[in-house]
Amino acid sequence: xxVIYIGLVSLFLGAFVSCDSGGSDSNSALAVLAGLGNSIxxxxxxxxxxxxxxxxxxxxxxxxxxxxxxxWVSDWQNQKPSHISGKLVILQxxxxxxxxxxxxxxSYIKSxxxxxxxxxxxxxxxxxxxxxxxxxxxxxxxxxxxxADGQTVDQWLxxxxxxxxxxxxxxxxxxxxxxxxxxxxxxxxxxxxxxxYWLRYWGADIKHLAILNGDIRTNFTNATYLSASKxxxxxxxxxxxxxxxxxxxxxxxxxxxxxxxxxxxxxxASISGLTGTQIIVDARxxxxxxxxxxxxxxxxxxxxxxxxxxxxxxxxxxxTPKKYVLFETRIKGAKTFPWxxxxxxxxxxxxxxxxxTLTDIFANTGTGGAGYTAGATIVSQCxxxxxxxxxxxxxxxxxxxxxxxxxxxLVEWTSLVAEYPDSTEGTSFNxxxxxxxxxxxxxxxxxxxxxxxxxxxxxxxxxxxxxxxVAQADIDPTSNTTRKAQAEDKAYKY
Numbered sequence: 001x002x003v004i005y006i007g008l009v010s011l012f013l014g015a016f017v018s019c020d021s022g023g024s025d026s027n028s029a030l031a032v033l034a035g036l037g038n039s040i041x042x043x044x045x046x047x048x049x050x051x052x053x054x055x056x057x058x059x060x061x062x063x064x065x066x067x068x069x070x071x072w073v074s075d076w077q078n079q080k081p082s083h084i085s086g087k088l089v090i091l092q093x094x095x096x097x098x099x100x101x102x103x104x105x106x107s108y109i110k111s112x113x114x115x116x117x118x119x120x121x122x123x124x125x126x127x128x129x130x131x132x133x134x135x136x137x138x139x140x141x142x143x144x145x146x147x148a149d150g151q152t153v154d155q156w157l158x159x160x161x162x163x164x165x166x167x168x169x170x171x172x173x174x175x176x177x178x179x180x181x182x183x184x185x186x187x188x189x190x191x192x193x194x195x196x197y198w199l200r201y202w203g204a205d206i207k208h209l210a211i212l213n214g215d216i217r218t219n220f221t222n223a224t225y226l227s228a229s230k231x232x233x234x235x236x237x238x239x240x241x242x243x244x245x246x247x248x249x250x251x252x253x254x255x256x257x258x259x260x261x262x263x264x265x266x267x268x269a270s271i272s273g274l275t276g277t278q279i280i281v282d283a284r285x286x287x288x289x290x291x292x293x294x295x296x297x298x299x300x301x302x303x304x305x306x307x308x309x310x311x312x313x314x315x316x317x318x319x320t321p322k323k324y325v326l327f328e329t330r331i332k333g334a335k336t337f338p339w340x341x342x343x344x345x346x347x348x349x350x351x352x353x354x355x356x357t358l359t360d361i362f363a364n365t366g367t368g369g370a371g372y373t374a375g376a377t378i379v380s381q382c383x384x385x386x387x388x389x390x391x392x393x394x395x396x397x398x399x400x401x402x403x404x405x406x407x408x409x410l411v412e413w414t415s416l417v418a419e420y421p422d423s424t425e426g427t428s429f430n431x432x433x434x435x436x437x438x439x440x441x442x443x444x445x446x447x448x449x450x451x452x453x454x455x456x457x458x459x460x461x462x463x464x465x466x467x468x469x470v471a472q473a474d475i476d477p478t479s480n481t482t483r484k485a486q487a488e489d490k491a492y493k494y
Contacts, residue, residue: 040246040247040248040494041246041247041248042247042248042251042273043247043248043249043251043252043273044251044273044274044402045251045252045273045274045275045377045402045403045404046275046402048200048206048249048251048252048396048402048403049396049400049401049402049403050062050206050396050397050400051398051399051400052355052397052398052399052400054355054356056213056352056354056355059210060081060207060210061081061168061206061207061208061209061210062206062209062210062211062397062398063210063211063213063352063393063397063398064170064210064211064212064213065212065213065219066212066213066214066216066219066220069090069109069170069172069212070220070222070225072088072117072168073088073090073109073110073112073117073225074224074225075115076088076112076115076116076117077115077116080116080168081168081207083207084166084167084168084208085166086116086163086165086166086167086168087116087117087118087161087162087166087167087168088116088117088118088167088168088170089118089120089160089161089162089167089168089169089170090109090111090117090118090119090120090170090172091120091121091122091160091169091170091171091172091195092108092109092119092120092121092122092172092173092174092216092230093122093171093172093173093174093188093191093192094173094174094175094188095107095108095121095174095175096108096174096175096215096216096217096220096226097174097175097217098174099175099181105228106223106226106227106228107174107227107228107229107230108121108174108226108227108228108229108230109172109216109220109225109226109227110224110225110226110227111227111230111231113231118160118161118231119227119230119231120160120230120231120233121230122191122195124159124160124233125155125156125159125160125233129148129156130191130194130195130386131147131148131194131195131197131198132145132146132147132148132194132198132385133145133146133148133149133152134146135147135149135485136484136485137255137256137408137481137482137483137484137485137486138476138479138480138481138482138483138484138485139256139416139438139475139476139479139481139482140408140412140415140473140474140475140476140482141474141475141476142474143307143308143473143474144307144408144411144412144415144473145307145384146253146407146408146485147198147201147253147407147485147489148198149485149488149489149492150202150242150243150488150489150492150493151492153198153199153202153242154241154242154243157237157240157241157242158235158236158237158240159233159234159235160233160234160237161233161234161235161236161237162237162240163237163238163240164199164203164204164205164208164240164242164245165208165240165244165245167208168208168209168210169199169208169209169210170209170210170211170212171191171192171193171195171196171209171210171211171212172192172211172212172215172216173188173189173191173192173212173214173215173216173349173350174215174216174217175215175216175217175218175349184346185340185350186340186343186346186350188215189211189343189350189389189390190339190386190387190389190390191386192211192212193211193389193390193392193393194385194386194389195211196209196211196389196393196397197252197389197392197393197405200249200252201249201250201252201253201489202242202245202249202489202493203242203245203246203247203248203249203493204242204245204249205245206397211393213351213352214344214348214349214350214351215349215350216349217349218346218347218348218349219349219351242493243492243493243494245493248490248493248494250486250489250490251273251274251404252403252404252405253404253405253407253486254379254404254405254406254407255407255408255482255483255486256406256408256412256413256416256438256482257437257438257481257482257483258271258406259280259331259379259381259406259413260437260438260440260445262278262280262333262379263280263331263332263333263444263445264444264445266333267279267280267333267376274377274402274404275375275376275377275402276375277373277375277376277377278376278377278378278379279335279370279371279372279376279377279378279379280331280333280334280335280379280381280406281334281335281337281370281378281379281380281381281388281391282330282331282334282335282336282337282381282382283337283338283339283380283381283382283387283388283390283391284336284338284339284382284383284387285338285340286336286338286367286368288304288383289330289334289336289338290336291303291304291328303322303324303325303328303456304324304325304328304383304410304411304414305322305323305324305325305383306323306324306325306411306470306471306472307384307411307412307415307471307473308323308471309322309323309324309471322469323469323470323471324456324469324470324471325410325411325414325415325456325470325471326414326415326417326420326429326441326455326456326470326472327414327417327420327441327446327453327454327455327456328414328454328456329410329413329414329446329447329448329453329454330410330446330447331381331410331413331445331446331447332443332444332445332446332447334381334447335369335370335371336367336368337368337369337370337391338368339382339387339388339389339390339391340390341361341368342358342361342390342391342394343390352394352398355398355399358394358398358399359399362394362395362399362401370395372395372401375402376401376402377401377402377403377404378391378392378395378396378401378402378403378404379403379404379405379406380392380395380403380404380405380406381405381406381409381410382409382410383409383410383411384409384410384411385405385406385407385408385409388405388406388409389405392404392405411473412473413440413446414440415472415473415475416432416436416438416439416440416441416475417429417430417431417432417439417440417441417455417472418430418432418433418434418436418439418441419434419441419453420441420455421455429470429472431472431475431477432475432477433477436477438479438482441453441455456470457470
């Protein structure tokens with residue numbers, strides 16, 4: 001861990017004017033922090049690793065079991081970890097009984113305010129907020145979502161009354177989606193692991209963070225530890241701010257410039273804060289990873305939905321069509337590593353598989369494995385950096401491997417074109433020049449079968465018109481950096 005001394009805020013912000021171009025190591029500029037005479041440790045990816053015990057039941061942070069959480073809920077003052085002096089704050093991503101046919105009425109883990117146990121729903125901050133927001137990276141504006149900013153994280157902590165220097169925050173899944181449909185695929189694990197990722201980015205110590213292994217409905221069977229009600233968010237935390245967390249953990253989030261450099265150097269890029277070997281893993285289901293041919297009139301091929309759309313692909317349908325990325329691809333050198341392969345089934349509430357099994361999956365050199373070798377840094381990505389959270393949580397917080405994330409992921413990557421062929425209705429998606437250091441529609445950066453990038457057509461017949469509609473992130477073609485948002489985050493804290 002480095003300790004950096006600093007001069008002026010203007011010097012800090014000025015360090016982000018020039019772009020990396022995939023060659024020089026501009027991450028050294030990211031270590032420049034504001035405040036004359038101040039010192040701040042700057043974490044590497046290795047510094048942020050946290051290896052679980054072989055038995056998850058022995059953990060007091062990171063990944064914790066229902067039996068551990070039950071012991072805290074029943075007697076927090078006597079059972080809490082020795083390093084925690086404050087409250088237990090449990091944040092549920094969903095209810096435990098909100099789908100048809102469930103009449104138990106026990107939606108929440110039981111709180112005990114008198115003894116320091118508080119329970120809230122994540123939507124008490126803002127409905128649907130899951131730790132990200134549209135940011136301006138310099139290159140991308142008003143579209144792709146990245147780590148939520150400093151003001152937002154401090155507002156969020158205040159709403160839930162959290163002091164990350166004292167309290168333990170546990171994220172938990174109920175068992176159902178908030179729209180009343182049964183929770184059937186473990187996808188909310190993406191939400192709660194993203195919560196860990198976000199708070200660590202802002203400097204939280206992993207010893208103050210945890211997620212429940214598996215959902216509440218399956219794992220909490222004793223009514224003593226469940227309740228029909230939750231607490232009212234206090235909107236008061238004694239003015240605690242992430243500015244008080246005197247560490248820079250921003251290495252956990254890589255920018256486009258870093259990913260370009262890793263792809264161009266075949267996973268052997270020299271980037272400050274990373275080990276000398278990097279393994280890019282693509283957390284999407286394998287059928288999405290392998291789909292690089294674009295749409296066909298039969299509609300059988302997967303299409304990757306764009307930044308402003310979501311859900312399963314739909315081809316050749318009438319009505320309002322979905323929006324897709326400009327080209328189907330994967331980052332050069334990425335390995336298919338589906339997030340769902342790391343979880344058990346619904347019978348266990350989608351708990352993480354045991355540590356030995358996860359180690360074997362990461363070591364596997366075949367399809368569905370990372371081919372991990374000791375000392376390598378895992379670079380986790382997917383379409384929007386949610387599926388990637390499951391893979392990254394396992395590698396970083398269960399197996400203890402250096403791990404970082406590509407926040408923009410494929411919805412950013414597939415917007416950066418210079419040779420898109422279709423200009424239907426006068427639309428031009430080629431915002432970048434042929435020589436732009438940020439364009440990604442090239443065979444040295446993106447998988448291109450036969451040397452050809454496979455673009456999705458803007459309009460190509462079929463049932464419904466247009467048959468395929470694509471969407472591009474909002475790009476500033478004059479920008480020479482993709483680090484603007486991260487620079488602002490550093491300036492906010494320091």
